[in-house]
Amino acid sequence: MMTTIRPAAVAGMFYPSDPAELAHQIQAMLMQAQTEAPSLVPKALIAPHAGYIYSGPVAASAYTLLAAQAGKIRRVILLGPTHRVAVRGLALPGADAFETPLGRVDIDLDAARLIAHMPQVTVSPQAHALEHSLEVQLPFLQTLLPDFKLLPLAVGMVAPEDVAEVLEALWGGPETLIVISSDLSHYLPYASAKRIDGETADAILHFREPISHEQACGGTPVNGLMLAARRHGMTPHLLDLRNSGDTAGDKNRVVGYAAFAFTEDDAADRQPARGKGEVLLALARNAITQNFGLPVKPVDQADWLNEPGATFVTLMQHGELRGCMGSLEIHRSLRDDVQFNAVAAALRDPRFPPLAEDEVAITHVEVSLLSPQQPIHFSDEADALAQLRPHIDGVVFEYGRYRSTFLPQVWEQLPQPRQFMAHLKRKAGLPQNFWSPDVKLYRYTVEKWKEYKDG
Structure with a gap:
């Protein structure tokens, strides 16, 4: 034939x-x-x-x-x-x-x-x-x-x-x-x-x-x-x-x-992406509730939790920010990092008073898992702005001792690169119109999960 x-x-x-x-x-x-x-x-x-x-x-x-x-x-x-x-x-x-x-x-x-x-x-x-x-x-x-x-x-x-x-x-x-x-x-x-x-x-x-x-x-x-x-x-x-x-x-x-x-996940660890998020959210919430002596929910202690990871934990109440703390670099296990940052977001975010026990039930938890940082190479601020990817990039701003970051979620409130960068500089403690050849920028991406109901 x-x-x-x-x-x-x-x-x-x-x-x-x-x-x-x-x-x-x-x-x-x-x-x-x-x-x-x-x-x-x-x-x-x-x-x-x-x-x-x-x-x-x-x-x-x-x-x-x-x-x-x-x-x-x-x-x-x-x-x-x-x-x-x-x-x-x-x-x-x-x-x-x-x-x-x-x-x-x-x-x-x-x-x-x-x-x-x-x-x-x-x-x-x-x-x-x-x-x-x-x-x-x-x-x-x-x-x-x-x-x-x-x-x-x-x-x-x-x-x-x-x-x-x-x-x-x-x-x-x-x-x-x-x-x-x-x-x-x-x-x-x-x-x-x-x-x-x-x-x-x-x-x-x-x-x-x-x-x-x-x-x-x-x-x-x-x-x-x-x-x-x-x-x-x-x-x-x-x-x-x-x-x-x-x-x-x-x-x-x-x-x-x-x-x-x-x-897909390895055959030895069939934890789907959605299930992975549920585990990280449960760990974060347990860390907060345990701090107040409240009962915690059982969590599947999967092997991947022992892998190194960098996370941010964000707390929301009625659609408004109530605390956000996290790690830009990897320096402990994923399990330890999300628990540490959950407690830090609840009690040590300098922008907010510590979370009270009666607020726990009305507080929604979000967990962001960060990718490794990649440097952004640019010639000037206009070139840097042109390289930013709205709704994708988390950005780290560095100038000497000044440092700040925005997660990719912030693009929802600041959708224009110039606006995003201006607020990032202000968060670092610098004027919005500041620029220097010594500025360094890094990008990262995140996987994000959030609770859709209390507790």
């Missing part, structure tokens, strides 16, 4: 057509991304799909995470939006293999048969023939994975729930990786794109769907992944967020790019 090959359609346009040049370019992007890569084992990735000169470095920040598990991955489920041919549902290619300058990738025909009966699944070679959103992901996968089969799905007009149903049928175990191909906003001025893309990234990190097609051209498969990931208790991680004005284009009309990883 004759083998049907879907040939490379955008080699020489979106990425080099010469195999040696392509391999060299990918290796260079992966090596650069490795210098800042976190230690994550992703079940799913979101990666951009523009020309490599524009979005390749952002995509590399996702794909470099595969190196540690490359030998385990045998199947890649790849979903991307259609740009040239309209299609209803999710379209299989009707081919046996895809080809790029780096060689052929076999289609997982067994996986295709698993979903072929679903009403939202169709076959459309036309939808795949010139589609770049799927093809540009393949050279990265070919470089990193020694032995895998591919199931590419071109996503057209379909409900996110139908996408999630297909993903669920193909979910598998560690042998299966899910990749969603999507860019973010298109052709906005640089500042507008940064603001809108920051809001989109924050929505993905907090499972706030739907993501519109104006926010992300792959909004439909992104929404489908978010539905499936939330049901599996997965944790999303933002790896990179830039646009073409940051990489290789001008800043008048830019396209936004982001990379995300979605992780």
Whole structure:
């Protein structure tokens, strides 16, 4: 029987057509991304799909995470939006293999048969023939994975729930990786794109769907992944967020790019992300109630609580701040840190009187788990402001003995970078218009959980 090959359609346009040049370019992007890569084992990735000169470095920040598990991955489920041919549902290619300058990738025909009966699944070679959103992901996968089969799905007009149903049928175990191909906003001025893309990234990190097609051209498969990931208790991680004005284009009309990883918990510790937050919230509340001699609730003492971690604990009453204390650097276990900061927020925040016993029941607890800090490199204040990512970055300001920080949550009250920075300087004890070449800035991200009812 004759083998049907879907040939490379955008080699020489979106990425080099010469195999040696392509391999060299990918290796260079992966090596650069490795210098800042976190230690994550992703079940799913979101990666951009523009020309490599524009979005390749952002995509590399996702794909470099595969190196540690490359030998385990045998199947890649790849979903991307259609740009040239309209299609209803999710379209299989009707081919046996895809080809790029780096060689052929076999289609997982067994996986295709698993979903072929679903009403939202169709076959459309036309939808795949010139589609770049799927093809540009393949050279990265070919470089990193020694032995895998591919199931590419071109996503057209379909409900996110139908996408999630297909993903669920193909979910598998560690042998299966899910990749969603999507860019973010298109052709906005640089500042507008940064603001809108920051809001989109924050929505993905907090499972706030739907993501519109104006926010992300792959909004439909992104929404489908978010539905499936939330049901599996997965944790999303933002790896990179830039646009073409940051990489290789001008800043008048830019396209936004982001990379995300979605992780599951290890088999030995099936504590889902939501459950993890519940444990940290319970530990924080117990630390406060125990200080007053009040009864505490039992808490699952999972092994991950012994790992080092940095947290902030925030106390709220009737929607207003009642105390917030935390750690910017890691210097004790996660268990000890959240308990220490809970008591500090209740009793030692200098902005508020110590919490009284009769306030405990009406006080809501929030816990933020901080990522390691990364320095922000800038030439002046305008450059620093342009690099801030609203609703994503927590920021540390340092100038000599002056130091302050705002968690990412503060963007909700101070949504403009200049306003955010002015208040950050004032919090440090400096005038709002202060600036010096000796200012240092650091960014971090947080996972945040909060109580929705008392006690």
